[in-house]
Amino acid sequence: xxxLLIKIGQNFFLIFGVIALGGATTMIFAKNAVHSVMGFLxxxxxVAGCYxxxxxxxxxxxxxxxxxxxxxxxxxxxxMLVELSKAxxxxxxxxxxPFALALVLAGAVAFVGVFWKTLFGAxxxxxxxxxxxxxxxxxxxxxxxxxxxxxxxEYLLPFEILSVILLVALVGAVVLAKAERV
Amino acid sequence: MPTPTLTQSLVIALLQAILVVVxxxxxxxxxxxxxxxxxxxxxxxxxxxxxxxxxxxxxGFINRNMWKLGKVPMLSYWRGIVMLVGDILKMxxxxxxxxTKADKFVFFIAPAISFCAxxxxxxxxSFVPGTLFTLPAWVPIIGGLPVSGAIGDVNVGxxxxxxxxxxxxxxxxxxxxxxxxxxxxxxxxRSGAQIVSYEVPLTLSLLAPVVMSGSLQFGExxxxxxxxxxxxxxxxxxxxxxxxxTCGFAETNRLPFDMPEAENELxxxxxxxxxxxxxxxxxxxxxxxxxxxxxxxxxxxLGGPWLMPFGLHGLLNPFFSAHxxxxxxxxxxxxxAIFFVVKIIFLLFVYIWVRGTIPRYRYDQVMAIAWKYLIxxxxxxxxxxxxxxxxxxx
Numbered sequence: 001x002x003x004l005l006i007k008i009g010q011n012f013f014l015i016f017g018v019i020a021l022g023g024a025t026t027m028i029f030a031k032n033a034v035h036s037v038m039g040f041l042x043x044x045x046x047v048a049g050c051y052x053x054x055x056x057x058x059x060x061x062x063x064x065x066x067x068x069x070x071x072x073x074x075x076x077x078x079x080m081l082v083e084l085s086k087a088x089x090x091x092x093x094x095x096x097x098p099f100a101l102a103l104v105l106a107g108a109v110a111f112v113g114v115f116w117k118t119l120f121g122a123x124x125x126x127x128x129x130x131x132x133x134x135x136x137x138x139x140x141x142x143x144x145x146x147x148x149x150x151x152x153x154e155y156l157l158p159f160e161i162l163s164v165i166l167l168v169a170l171v172g173a174v175v176l177a178k179a180e181r182v
Numbered sequence: 183m184p185t186p187t188l189t190q191s192l193v194i195a196l197l198q199a200i201l202v203v204v205x206x207x208x209x210x211x212x213x214x215x216x217x218x219x220x221x222x223x224x225x226x227x228x229x230x231x232x233x234x235x236x237x238x239x240x241x242g243f244i245n246r247n248m249w250k251l252g253k254v255p256m257l258s259y260w261r262g263i264v265m266l267v268g269d270i271l272k273m274x275x276x277x278x279x280x281x282t283k284a285d286k287f288v289f290f291i292a293p294a295i296s297f298c299a300x301x302x303x304x305x306x307x308s309f310v311p312g313t314l315f316t317l318p319a320w321v322p323i324i325g326g327l328p329v330s331g332a333i334g335d336v337n338v339g340x341x342x343x344x345x346x347x348x349x350x351x352x353x354x355x356x357x358x359x360x361x362x363x364x365x366x367x368x369x370x371x372r373s374g375a376q377i378v379s380y381e382v383p384l385t386l387s388l389l390a391p392v393v394m395s396g397s398l399q400f401g402e403x404x405x406x407x408x409x410x411x412x413x414x415x416x417x418x419x420x421x422x423x424x425x426x427x428t429c430g431f432a433e434t435n436r437l438p439f440d441m442p443e444a445e446n447e448l449x450x451x452x453x454x455x456x457x458x459x460x461x462x463x464x465x466x467x468x469x470x471x472x473x474x475x476x477x478x479x480x481x482x483x484l485g486g487p488w489l490m491p492f493g494l495h496g497l498l499n500p501f502f503s504a505h506x507x508x509x510x511x512x513x514x515x516x517x518x519a520i521f522f523v524v525k526i527i528f529l530l531f532v533y534i535w536v537r538g539t540i541p542r543y544r545y546d547q548v549m550a551i552a553w554k555y556l557i558x559x560x561x562x563x564x565x566x567x568x569x570x571x572x573x574x575x576x
Contacts, residue, residue: 035288064341
């Protein structure tokens with residue numbers, strides 16, 4: 001019993017990963033757009049589970065809060081309000097297929113090229129981090145404290161530049177919406 | 183103290199989960215009953231009295247005579263409680279109608295999402311710091327082990343609560359869509375938009391306790407706001423408490439913000455097509471969400487499981503331990519889950535009180551309150567919290 005539970009505990013990542021893949025598959029192959037969004041939601045929840053199984057609790061819960069709780073809701077709203085007619089939908093996706101296939105293949109080749117060694121050999125000795133000092137601090141501090149120290153003390157400027165990119169997207173949305181109304 | 187093995191800790195977690203579910207299923211029906219009665223008294227009537235009231239036997243004898251004397255019999259105050267059984271039986275036994283054109287799977291899963299999200303939130307809520315009780319040695323697998331006051335008082339507990347609660351919106355929106363009918367769709371979208379909007383000021387108002395206690399762990403925030411400051415959290419955070427409670431009312435779709443159930447506009451909102459126990463799950467989810475909001479408010483602003491307000495711990499505890507009987511001392515001076523539950527129940531009463539007092543807002547007013555007034559107020563409140571933190575944390 002004890003051994004079995006420990007075994008399950010060690011393989012949580014695998015379990016959640018399979019669920020996430022299942023959700024993603026549903027999202028792609030579902031006939032109905034709302035079912036697709038539900039598959040996407042399942043996938044996002046399972047990815048949060050993956051983060052939690054690695055002990056990255058802040059990351060996992062932020063995933064839950066931002067993606068599952070915020071962004072997918074917006075997806076759902078848009079899909080429910082702007083219901084595309086079936087014919088239009090088909091035409092759109094058929095034109096995309098060759099490009100999408102080519103891109104996915106290129107992505108897969110790049111991924112396997114980079115991770116070939118770790119996929120079938122021994123894993124890397126040390127985790128790839130930008131600031132090894134933070135990892136040492138993380139042993140003492142909590143997960144959330146470590147992330148915030150990284151974001152607001154060590155990498156404040158890059159972080160703020162990233163938020164400017166988000167601002168650009170916001171301004172762009174306002175401009176587009178305004179142009180339509182006038 | 184022995185370290186529990188993995189099996190033992192899982193069994194303890196299961197026990198705690200059962201305790202939480204029992205707590206929910208005791209508090210929620212009683213809230214339903216209290217809602218009828220308190221609302222009745224607020225509107226100068228008796229509330230539910232007539233169901234299953236007997237005119238025979240001793241009870242009937244007292245009742246009849248008191249009525250004759252022109253008084254409301256004391257026993258009739260409790261008579262409506264039998265109505266609860268009727269309510270529950272009705273939900274379970276009523277025919278479960280599935281609309282022909284509904285999306286069957288989504289229609290089926292939507293109440294489950296709503297209900298599960300509201301229950302899972304309790305995983306991170308800490309009822310009392312440390313140990314709730316220690317199991318006696320004769321219990322089979324887990325004898326002699328302590329049961330802590332929280333299922334998992336994790337490092338990011340508050341974020342967990344907010345994250346899981348925000349998943350509950352899907353239940354409402356998907357229910358509206360899956361019914362394949364106009365009113366539910368509009369109701370679902372409307373309450374979805376309302377919940378998503380009010381999540382912003384809700385989260386911002388909960389940021390103030392986080393700033394003041396310097397932690398995201400539920401028990402730690404609760405401790406910081408109750409005894410870390412020289413007074414309960416509500417004193418420096420009165421504005422925050424008010425904003426939080428307002429947003430909590432809107433999040434749980436209660437009056438004066440019960441947009442999805444504005445009958446004159448939307449029939450019954452997102453659950454128009456639901457009946458039987460599927461509707462029952464939405465109903466339960468609403469009341470469980472109320473309990474969650476009340477739990478957060480009482481833990482962060484009303485001192486949580488600590489009884490003594492206003493820094494009286496240091497002053498009164500030596501006095502109590504010197505003069506009171508030994509039985510009472512640990513009860514009064516230490517945090518206790520009962521105080522936490524009593525505060526939750528008081529806040530549930532406030533819910534009903536507000537429902538009986540304040541009229542419903544119009545939809546555009548609801549949105550204006552969230553975006554134009556509450557969000558700027560929360561930012562001011564956050565500055566206030568930072569100032570208090572700066573002054574108090576020497």
